Amino acid sequence: MPLYEYVCEECEHPFEALVFTGDDEATCPKCDSGRVAKQLSLPAAPPTESASLPMGCDSSLPPCGPVCCRLPGG
Template sequence: MPIYEYACKECGHEFEELIFSQKDEVVCPRCGSGNTEKLMSACAAKVDSPGPDFNALKNTGGGCGGGGG
């Protein structure tokens, strides 16, 4: 059950809504209008590792520039 971000076209209020079905009507919690639009939102993901250690690659001579440090 995803949470979507919406904006009310009547009062401009932005809010989040938990949607159980795509058929559900989304109503603005501020003014009660059903004239809303879904906003584009960024997603978040949990990562178990911190990722690559880019400092370890410094001065190794690899990459686009070639050459060695």
């Protein structure tokens, strides 16, 4: 079941609530207000520049290491 983050529009209290199918209602656990704003869930660890190129891998130089991309069967 999805877990959403809300922020109460009355007291600005942030909280999380499980939302069941067909039930999109949530109430603030602090002031019991029904005026809550659903927050968009943040993506977990966006893939950015995870693989860095090996240093010193030049075609005019020997292979940069045992896992060099220029070695056969690598």
